[in-house]
Amino acid sequence: MDRRGFNTGVMTALAGATLPFSVRAAPYAGPNVILVRFGGGVRRAETIDEAATFAPYLRHVLVPQGTFIPDMRIAQLDGVNTSHAEGTLNLLTGRYLAYRDAGSEFLNDRLEPTEPTLFEYLRDAFDLPSHQVLLINGEDRPQEEFFTYGVADHYGINFRSEMLSLHRFKLYKFAQILAERRLDDAALQAAQAAYDALLAKDPRAFAPAQSPQVTAFWARWRAHYGDDGFRNPRGDRLLTALALRALAELQPRLMMVNYQDTDYVHWGNPSHYTRAIQIIDDGLQRLVEAVQANPAYRDNTVFVITPDCGRDANPLLGVPFQHHFNTASAHETWALIFGAGVQAGRVIDRPVDQSAIAPTIAALMGFAATQAEGDTLTGIFR
Numbered sequence: 001m002d003r004r005g006f007n008t009g010v011m012t013a014l015a016g017a018t019l020p021f022s023v024r025a026a027p028y029a030g031p032n033v034i035l036v037r038f039g040g041g042v043r044r045a046e047t048i049d050e051a052a053t054f055a056p057y058l059r060h061v062l063v064p065q066g067t068f069i070p071d072m073r074i075a076q077l078d079g080v081n082t083s084h085a086e087g088t089l090n091l092l093t094g095r096y097l098a099y100r101d102a103g104s105e106f107l108n109d110r111l112e113p114t115e116p117t118l119f120e121y122l123r124d125a126f127d128l129p130s131h132q133v134l135l136i137n138g139e140d141r142p143q144e145e146f147f148t149y150g151v152a153d154h155y156g157i158n159f160r161s162e163m164l165s166l167h168r169f170k171l172y173k174f175a176q177i178l179a180e181r182r183l184d185d186a187a188l189q190a191a192q193a194a195y196d197a198l199l200a201k202d203p204r205a206f207a208p209a210q211s212p213q214v215t216a217f218w219a220r221w222r223a224h225y226g227d228d229g230f231r232n233p234r235g236d237r238l239l240t241a242l243a244l245r246a247l248a249e250l251q252p253r254l255m256m257v258n259y260q261d262t263d264y265v266h267w268g269n270p271s272h273y274t275r276a277i278q279i280i281d282d283g284l285q286r287l288v289e290a291v292q293a294n295p296a297y298r299d300n301t302v303f304v305i306t307p308d309c310g311r312d313a314n315p316l317l318g319v320p321f322q323h324h325f326n327t328a329s330a331h332e333t334w335a336l337i338f339g340a341g342v343q344a345g346r347v348i349d350r351p352v353d354q355s356a357i358a359p360t361i362a363a364l365m366g367f368a369a370t371q372a373e374g375d376t377l378t379g380i381f382r
């Protein structure tokens, strides 16, 4: 079944349902979880190496506060590509190769999950509105809009997270501009063309549509930053700004922040990579401080910080820091889990597979990621 047909099928099934979800599922009373994807691929050397780190807040301030897993690994399996969409979906599903090419003439690297994501498990188990289950994405990766729900039976779009990204804001903004009709004809034509181009990047028919709370979030964002696009933060600073506003305005219970700008090193300049790590580190500090300042989050929030994939350590390559050559270093990541109920000052001194992240978050939040294949790290809880 194609994507549009799948969505239509879901709508039909929903129309036949007799009970609203809120009647069937229990209210959520567990901890808030903030899952931070630490960049579009980083090496241990520049992040968790105590002497060499470009993320001093992470390494020197946060690591002692939690359970640290310095030797997380992406399994060496046939067909496993150490890259961003793949690693992110490993984190969200708790298994490898749980995705398929979603097909696109506009973009490569467009994968959709074929097994349930954490968002779907959570919203199936508990009565949580979509705006409290959030994915914060970068501005130039509309392919990551595909991570909010999968094509697994039983789950799917009705259990998806909401998405905050510049792509989503622009969709809102141009729809508003076209509805308001305050601009001259040439400007309206340009707005229509921009809106059509955005829609073409993700032609799925979304139903249910974006929630009213998220639409109101964009209205406030637009009132603050305006329409010209020159005033809001860009790159990974934008993700931090979106996440901070989301904490204040939407009160998410599960939020994933997909930092990505370390990946600009593909273009060959190592300083872009180390600078991006510093910006993520600064974003982490702002998120942690916002949580500590917010009574709804202060003593009831767990951070899970982990990269999507590693990067090559081969100094002989013309452009260093790539991650598509299946080197050992590209399979090497790490994780830090800290916050409410998690042991502090602990180091898990053995290899832990990347597939452990999803079932461990599920255990933290009180549901089962039934299709995940990784181990649950229950020993980290106090």
Ligand SMILES: [Zn+2]
Pocket: 040, 041, 084, 263, 266, 323
């Ligand atoms: Zn990359």
